[in-house]
Amino acid sequence: MSWEFTVPPKIAFGEDSIEVLETFQGKSAFIITDGMVNSLGYPDRVAKILSDNRWNIAIWDCAEPDPKVSNVRDAAEAMRAFEADTIIAIGGGSVMDTAKAAWVLYERPDIDLAALNPFEELGLRKKARLICIPTTAGTGSEVTKAVVIRDDETGRKMATINTDMVPDLAILEPSFTKDLPKSLTAYTGMDALTHAVEAFVSTWKNDFSDACTLKAVQMVFEWLPKAVENPDDLEARGKMLVAANLAGMSFSNSQVALGHSLGHSMGAVLRLQHGLAVGMALPYTIEFNTNDSDEAVKNYAELARVIGVTLKNPKRAAKKFAEMVRELMDQVGSPTSFKAAKVKKKDFKANLDKLVDFSMQDAAITMNPRNFESSALRKIYEYMYDGTPIDF
Amino acid sequence: MGDDKLEFPSDEWVEKYVEVVNSSKAYEDAAHDWEGDFIFVVTPDGEHVKEPMRLYIDLWHGKCRAARMATPDDDAEFTYEGPLKNWKLLFDKKIDPIKGLMQRKFKLGKGDMGKIMRYTKAAMELVNATTLVPTKWPDE
Ligand SMILES: NC(=O)c1ccc[n+]([C@@H]2O[C@H](COP(=O)([O-])OP(=O)(O)OC[C@H]3O[C@@H](n4cnc5c(N)ncnc54)[C@H](O)[C@@H]3O)[C@@H](O)[C@H]2O)c1
Ligand SMILES: [Fe+2]
Numbered sequence: 103m104s105w106e107f108t109v110p111p112k113i114a115f116g117e118d119s120i121e122v123l124e125t126f127q128g129k130s131a132f133i134i135t136d137g138m139v140n141s142l143g144y145p146d147r148v149a150k151i152l153s154d155n156r157w158n159i160a161i162w163d164c165a166e167p168d169p170k171v172s173n174v175r176d177a178a179e180a181m182r183a184f185e186a187d188t189i190i191a192i193g194g195g196s197v198m199d200t201a202k203a204a205w206v207l208y209e210r211p212d213i214d215l216a217a218l219n220p221f222e223e224l225g226l227r228k229k230a231r232l233i234c235i236p237t238t239a240g241t242g243s244e245v246t247k248a249v250v251i252r253d254d255e256t257g258r259k260m261a262t263i264n265t266d267m268v269p270d271l272a273i274l275e276p277s278f279t280k281d282l283p284k285s286l287t288a289y290t291g292m293d294a295l296t297h298a299v300e301a302f303v304s305t306w307k308n309d310f311s312d313a314c315t316l317k318a319v320q321m322v323f324e325w326l327p328k329a330v331e332n333p334d335d336l337e338a339r340g341k342m343l344v345a346a347n348l349a350g351m352s353f354s355n356s357q358v359a360l361g362h363s364l365g366h367s368m369g370a371v372l373r374l375q376h377g378l379a380v381g382m383a384l385p386y387t388i389e390f391n392t393n394d395s396d397e398a399v400k401n402y403a404e405l406a407r408v409i410g411v412t413l414k415n416p417k418r419a420a421k422k423f424a425e426m427v428r429e430l431m432d433q434v435g436s437p438t439s440f441k442a443a444k445v446k447k448k449d450f451k452a453n454l455d456k457l458v459d460f461s462m463q464d465a466a467i468t469m470n471p472r473n474f475e476s477s478a479l480r481k482i483y484e485y486m487y488d489g490t491p492i493d494f
Numbered sequence: 495m496g497d498d499k500l501e502f503p504s505d506e507w508v509e510k511y512v513e514v515v516n517s518s519k520a521y522e523d524a525a526h527d528w529e530g531d532f533i534f535v536v537t538p539d540g541e542h543v544k545e546p547m548r549l550y551i552d553l554w555h556g557k558c559r560a561a562r563m564a565t566p567d568d569d570a571e572f573t574y575e576g577p578l579k580n581w582k583l584l585f586d587k588k589i590d591p592i593k594g595l596m597q598r599k600f601k602l603g604k605g606d607m608g609k610i611m612r613y614t615k616a617a618m619e620l621v622n623a624t625t626l627v628p629t630k631w632p633d634e
Contacts, residue, residue, distance in 0.1 A: 463613070468592060476524075
């Protein structure tokens, strides 16, 4: 059955890749970032290159973590006032998603972000093009069709895709990630791993995304511990940016699965950092799928082989893969249970219904290789509280 | 065996489908607060389907509370339409109902897209239910 694989026309990577901006055509660049990243000086570095080439530049640093629709509207408003022909996002997934969604509103003020969907052509690029420069090595949003915005009223994370939103240029500049603290390096790295793994078991998987996943999984296991251990290791930083990018290309074209449905809900309801949340969910979803999907077993076993597992029995290899994910998380300091993430039992219990409800509304559950009802999700969350491996 | 099959789309087929949907725990679970009706359209292919064939389905809180072959006057919040060959692939699970829209195998008409994006699991369960109806196709 026909399908498409869409990625940006250009991805610049490696030290000084930022200089690719010297070749980009345009007059007025609207830089979207957040206060933290702005204070680190990366937007100024970009602005300097552009102003040397006679661009007009505005820096808007009001992006918020896990952006809400209202925050995006503010960005779009500022973009409109400035009449940008180029939008440059410099930041983590939150900044890049703010830029993508604001770009949609800038070009299509008629669109309701809650109704953004994969099925309608947006017709972007009549006013501006989008450049993304990630400062975390995790979301891969710089190459994806995906965007995640929170509803102001309910706080629910609305994740969707649209091919038009794939950025025009992605720049993977390792030095832009070197100030990322160890914890966020670990969490965002786990997001990248979760994208790669989930794309490989998704019911929408395809050979192109599989190829990206295989390299990404191998790279995360090799380079994430090094990036966490030694934040100034620009080689490790650069490799993690590439791994996250490959994982982004993979899932953008084959989707994520249950781990993200659980994780989006955890981010919305308990305000856990995205990578921490999806990473925590990952080993449990591997076990859950392995217990009742031969297809998933085969795929996890193949991933296990990539990281050196030699077990012949596919089910044992798949289980071993979940174990190795947990070991990696322990090594880099990414919590493997709600308890370890310091979520109080009473908060967890008080929010369990909402956690399950929001997960059931997340589109990624339909791509999960094993089907289930909401009662299974509740049980998975309960096991995740104490860190009990899934046995059902 | 062949004689037990119900022609799609027809009132008999719909009647059986309603029975299957209404006994699906998975559908009820995923759509427990869904409120909205659909018209499923088999679009003309110039071969086996000369005129559009339309099914009206009213879904309410995890159950199907009304369904029938639609009359030309019937209207619904959403329409989901595609040619016969794609409906066959959908029922065979060779096309995924959501991906099918992106593959341009089906078209989704009208309705609040924000609402539908929150119920993709319910959509999947509606398709899963079709596999439990023994179906005879107009070209068979
Ligand atoms: N669109 C997609 O394809 C996609 C994919 C996965 C996740 N997401 C979304 O992205 C968001 C998460 O993005 P994220 O994990 O990159 O985190 P983030 O963008 O929310 O950033 C987390 C924190 O890190 C800080 N930070 C960012 N870069 C830094 C740096 N270099 N040095 C120091 N601090 C830095 C930020 O200021 C922020 O406080 C979530 O909302 C998630 O749902 C989107
Ligand atoms: Fe993610």
